[in-house]
Amino acid sequence: xxxxxxxxxxxxxxxxxxxxxxxxxxxxxxxxxxxxxxxxxxxxxxxxxxxxxxxxxxxxxxxxxxxxxxxxxxxxxxxxxxxxxxxxxxxxxxxxxxxxxxxxxxxxxxxxxxxxxxxxxxxxxxxxxxxxxxxxxxxxxxxxxxxxxxxxxxxxxxxxxxxxxxxxxxxxxxxxxxxxxxxxxxxxxxxxxxxxxxxxxxxxxxxxxxxxxxxxxxxxxxxxxxxxxxxxxxxxxxxxxxxxxxxxxxxxxxxxxxxxxxxxxxxxxxxxxxxxxxxxxxxxxxxxxxxxxxxxxxxxxxxxxxxxxxxxxxxxxxxxxxxxxxxxxxxxxxxxxxxxxxxxxxxxxxxxxxxxxxxxxxxxxxxxxxxxxxxxxxxxxxxxxxxxxxxxxxxxxxxxxxxxxxxxxxxxxxxxxxxxxxxxxxxxxxxxxxxxxxxxxxxxxxxxxxxxxxxxxxxxxxxxxxxxxxxxxxxxxxxxxxxxxxxxxxxxxxxxxxxxxxxxxxxxxxxxxxxxxxxxxxxxxxxxxxxxxxxxxxxxxxxxxxxxxxxxxxxxxxxxxxxxxxxxxxxxxxxxxxxxxxxxxxxxxxxxxxxxxxxxxxxxxxxxxxxxxxxxxxxxxxxxxxxxxxxxxxxxxxxxxxxxxxxxxxxxxxxxxxxxxxxxxxx
Ligand SMILES: [Zn+2]
Numbered sequence: 001x002x003x004x005x006x007x008x009x010x011x012x013x014x015x016x017x018x019x020x021x022x023x024x025x026x027x028x029x030x031x032x033x034x035x036x037x038x039x040x041x042x043x044x045x046x047x048x049x050x051x052x053x054x055x056x057x058x059x060x061x062x063x064x065x066x067x068x069x070x071x072x073x074x075x076x077x078x079x080x081x082x083x084x085x086x087x088x089x090x091x092x093x094x095x096x097x098x099x100x101x102x103x104x105x106x107x108x109x110x111x112x113x114x115x116x117x118x119x120x121x122x123x124x125x126x127x128x129x130x131x132x133x134x135x136x137x138x139x140x141x142x143x144x145x146x147x148x149x150x151x152x153x154x155x156x157x158x159x160x161x162x163x164x165x166x167x168x169x170x171x172x173x174x175x176x177x178x179x180x181x182x183x184x185x186x187x188x189x190x191x192x193x194x195x196x197x198x199x200x201x202x203x204x205x206x207x208x209x210x211x212x213x214x215x216x217x218x219x220x221x222x223x224x225x226x227x228x229x230x231x232x233x234x235x236x237x238x239x240x241x242x243x244x245x246x247x248x249x250x251x252x253x254x255x256x257x258x259x260x261x262x263x264x265x266x267x268x269x270x271x272x273x274x275x276x277x278x279x280x281x282x283x284x285x286x287x288x289x290x291x292x293x294x295x296x297x298x299x300x301x302x303x304x305x306x307x308x309x310x311x312x313x314x315x316x317x318x319x320x321x322x323x324x325x326x327x328x329x330x331x332x333x334x335x336x337x338x339x340x341x342x343x344x345x346x347x348x349x350x351x352x353x354x355x356x357x358x359x360x361x362x363x364x365x366x367x368x369x370x371x372x373x374x375x376x377x378x379x380x381x382x383x384x385x386x387x388x389x390x391x392x393x394x395x396x397x398x399x400x401x402x403x404x405x406x407x408x409x410x411x412x413x414x415x416x417x418x419x420x421x422x423x424x425x426x427x428x429x430x431x432x433x434x435x436x437x438x439x440x441x442x443x444x445x446x447x448x449x450x451x452x453x454x455x456x457x458x459x460x461x462x463x464x465x466x467x468x469x470x471x472x473x474x475x476x477x478x479x480x481x482x483x484x485x486x487x488x489x490x491x492x493x494x495x496x497x498x499x500x501x502x503x504x505x506x507x508x509x510x511x512x513x514x515x516x517x518x519x520x521x522x523x524x525x526x527x528x529x530x531x532x533x534x535x536x537x538x539x540x541x542x543x544x545x546x547x548x549x550x551x552x553x554x555x556x557x558x559x560x561x562x563x564x565x566x567x568x569x570x571x572x573x574x575x576x577x578x579x580x581x582x583x584x585x586x587x588x589x590x591x592x593x594x595x596x597x598x599x600x601x602x603x604x605x606x607x608x609x610x611x612x613x614x615x616x617x618x619x620x621x622x623x624x625x626x627x628x629x630x631x632x633x634x635x636x637x638x639x640x641x642x643x644x645x646x647x648x649x650x651x652x653x654x655x656x657x658x659x660x661x662x663x664x665x666x667x
Contacts, residue, residue: 005177006050008035008082012148014096017169018054022177028048030057035078041085051394052092054176057084058128061121071124079128083135093138093608094176099161099188101126101142104222106339107159107192111142111184111231118217136182136248137421141174142227143168143187150203151576153210154196158206161188161226162198166377174236180306180391181245185211185232186400192226240308243285246301250422250464251474254294259301260530260554261455261537263287267597268309269459269565275593276333278600283308285460295473296524298465303420306372306391309461322627324355326491330411330440337484337499338438340365340408347400347407347432349392350415352376354385360409361385361639368404370396397431406434413442416471417464426478429500439480439500441471445487447522448494450529453536453646456570456620457493467522468498475500484509536646541574544648548580551616558642560584561628562621563596563603570644571599572619578602579593581618587611587631609637609662613639614649616640 007015010027011247019025026048034040035057045053057078059070079095083202086093100122102109119121132138144160145168163171171187199207212221235241248255267282288301340346342364348357351369353376360367361384369387371377380387390396392415400407410433419425429439443459446465464470472482483506484499494574496515523529551558560567563584571581577599584601586592591603609632614640619625629641 003286004048004050005054006045006048006063007054008033009055009455012058012060013165014056014145014169014172015054015498016164016175018056021173021652025039033057033081035082036073038081038084041081041510044091045085045091050091052094052176053082053086054094054096054172055079055132056096056172058096058125059121061119068124071120072127075124076127076131077123080131080183083138084132086133086138090137090178090355090421090427092424093109093132093135094172095132095138095140096124096172097129097140097142098122099142099144099186099225099227100222101129102225102227102230104225104554106160109186109226109304110185110228111133118222118225119453126453128149132170136244136246136250137206137424139181140184141172141175141187142184144225144227146198146419149195151199151207153208153214154199155212155215155221156194156196156209157211157225158195159192159224159226160195160198161190161192161229163187163189168659171232171236175232181235181237181241182483183241185235186227186229187232187544188227188229190229190233190387192224196546225263229497240305243305243378244420246290246420246463248304249292249295249297250299250420250609251297251470252292252295254292254382256293257290257299258293258527258530260457260527261289261534263455263458263569263577265539266460266463266572268304269568269572269597270309270461271597272563272594272603273597273600275595278595280598284598287458287460289458289465289570291525291527291530293525293527296467297470297473298449300460300463302460303463304460306420308387312413322473324622325358326488327356328335328362328496329354330413331363331441332488334409334411334440334499335360335363335365336437338409344408345405345434346409346411348409348417349412349429351380351385351387354380354383354387356411356413357385357387363411366404368407370400373618391620392419392428394428396429397428401432406432406437408434408437410437410439412440412445416441417443418461422464422465422474423477424473426480430478430480433502435502436499436505438483439464441498441500442495444492445494446470446494446524447519448489450533452493453524453533453540454493454566455533455537455540455573456566456628459565459569461565465497467519467524469519471498471500472516472586476503479503481508482512483507485511485515487515488543490623540645540647544570544642544644545574545576547642547648547650548576548618552580556615557613558618559612560601560618560620561632562586562619562624563591563594563601564621566623567600567620569594571601583608583612584620585617606632606635609635616642618642618644620644 005025007027010029015027033044059074100118103116104118143160147165265284302442346360346365346367351371357367377389379385443466446467481503483501486497488495563586640653643649
């Protein structure tokens with residue numbers, strides 16, 4: 001994937017080692033980019049836009065001079081300037097910090113260890129870290145490296161996990177460019193060595209051994225500053241990263257977050273299991289929603305590594321017929337609204353198996369999709385829908401503009417809510433949308449989640465619960481504007497379709513103000529409606545678990561219908577397992593033979609209903625309720641149904657008289 005990478009401190013050893021690794025890296029000297037002045041960053045970065053900034057520039061450790069003022073200006077204020085630029089322009093930031101932020105006493109420090117900088121330099125680097133930690137898209141690398149250590153004397157009682165300069169550059173490059181790692185990562189060699197051992201092995205075989213007491217420095221040399229690099233090793237080996245706690249609003253940055261619903265520690269809602277995996281430990285993470293009391297965004301408390309969630313996705317949007325119809329309607333409506341012509345380009349972000357794009361193709365448009373799930377991308381391309389396998393990013397956006405044309409229509413259905421770095425997402429849209437183009441966002445409507453108690457649409461993949469308020473707050477920060485809103489009460493339990501255009505030539509329909517008004521009346525930033533919602537969730541749980549327990553006692557067989565993400569949330573947050581509901585029917589043949597995460601229901605096709613006596617079907621896919629009931633009846637199913645949301649409701653089996661009447665009325 002193409003990236004513009006900028007390294008600060010171009011004259012430094014690390015910057016030069018990075019350029020040797022990748023000559024396309026821009027590493028200007030301090031005379032051209034002086035981080036201690038924000039204007040210098042602004043002027044340089046406007047002329048040389050970067051997608052990743054590796055901030056390696058610093059005043060380094062000096063033993064004998066008083067450089068505190070330089071530390072403050074460059075290492076603390078300069079870093080704060082870089083953070084500000086990156087935050088304002090949604091640029092990925094990688095900050096080079098030091099192993100000396102830890103106390104340097106016992107060694108094996110992990111990222112969570114207590115900090116106590118060894119010297120004044122380390123204090124200034126920690127000062128820089130504090131600014132970086134306010135930017136959630138940033139990565140802090142704590143490390144230490146050496147180039148030449150051709151010493152005559154070296155300590156046998158000073159231990160470190162320092163890497164060679166070349167190894168350090170490779171690690172920084174990989175973390176910055178090839179991964180989406182964020183937070184703090186220690187980088188060091190796995191086994192610590194004494195400084196004397198390093199010098200002896202690599203520079204001077206006849207080095208004279210000494211102890212730390214022989215050195216007289218303004219600070220005591222730390223006995224053991226080695227790092228525990230387990231997290232880095234896991235990332236380097238392609239392992240998923242630990243989840244990230246979300247402490248600020250991803251749209252407005254406010255820290256006024258209030259948790260209102262707790263759904264327990266549950267497995268990922270799309271992490272289906274094979275039979276042989278049933279006995280293995282499933283990954284689980286806290287599932288809780290918090291309200292931003294500043295802008296009204298609802299967001300999860302934890303962000304699970306996307307690589308854990310989206311690389312192999314069993315869901316295909318083509319499955320339900322109602323969704324195919326929705327795609328055709330979307331293509332027709334949006335084409336008309338955008339005054340798009342056959343031959344114009346349409347881009348679908350997170351295009352799944354290409355269902356929506358094929359509806360645009362049928363209208364004579366040129367189409368291109370982007371999706372990170374390799375299996376679905378192969379399928380889409382095989383079906384003639386040109387699709388790139390990638391996460392949506394500014395680099396992909398530029399690639400699309402250079403290979404095709406700026407899209408007149410960009411669609412993103414059920415994806416924005418899955419994205420942590422929403423500003424990076426919008427930035428990428430802004431990079432490629434045609435001047436008079438329209439960007440369409442479809443997402444579940446948070447008002448429906450709350451008002452209809454659809455807590456089962458909460459799952460780890462679904463990071464944000466959006467309103468027109470929140471989307472407007474987001475796009476306006478990128479000089480874009482919400483120009484129209486449509487609403488689909490029956491799609492995924494209530495969906496909004498938000499039209500976004502460049503603000504300078506936007507004509508705004510009255511629907512926008514109507515939705516904003518409705519949200520204000522609802523109390524989008526007030527605690528009341530959310531508190532009432534949490535109470536209703538608790539009541540739903542009590543009602544459904546009581547009903548299932550009663551049916552179980554009566555010896556009734558209950559299966560589920562719809563092994564969907566929402567169904568998995570419901571089963572797991574209510575603690576319902578295969579003892580009460582052993583099987584789940586699903587229309588997607590890809591899921592047959594698999595087991596649902598957590599609850600471990602076996603997934604089968606509807607045909608199984610004909611050979612098994614089932615008394616009631618728990619409609620986990622209640623959003624397709626009408627369609628499913630009809631399908632079951634066509635398949636000869638004669639049992640009842642349970643609608644779990646908002647409050648468990650049992651539909652009795654139809655009597656034979658009703659069934660005949662229905663047959664007659666059909667004729
Ligand atoms: Zn907010």
